[in-house]
Amino acid sequence: MSNTNNSCAxxxxxxxxxxxxxxxxxxxxxxxxxxxxxxxIIQGLFWPAFMVYDVFQTLN
Known part of the structure; x- marks a missing residue:
């Protein structure tokens, strides 16, 4: 029996x-x-990608 823990995921x-x-x-x-x-609706689904893009734009 495998002892995996999927609660974190x-x-x-x-x-x-x-x-x-x-x-x-x-x-x-x-x-x-x-x-x-x-x-x-599209922005709500992909908000992490938009956030990372904006961070990289700011750091540039």
Whole structure:
């Protein structure tokens, strides 16, 4: 019997999921038109990539 511990992975997924919902709320409040709402959904899904990109832009 394997003695693996997947609780850490599940906890990380839960935190990422909460981050997605929080990003959706934030970006949804900033949107003011149909395509802005569509973009808000996309940004909510990929918010870590946008955040890392902005950090690298700042460090450049």
């Amino acid at each position: 599940a906890g990380g997924g839960a935190i990422y999921g909460l981050g997605i919902f929080g990003a959706w709320v934030y970006f949804w409040q900033q949107a003011d038109g149909f395509w802005h709402y569509v973009w808000a």
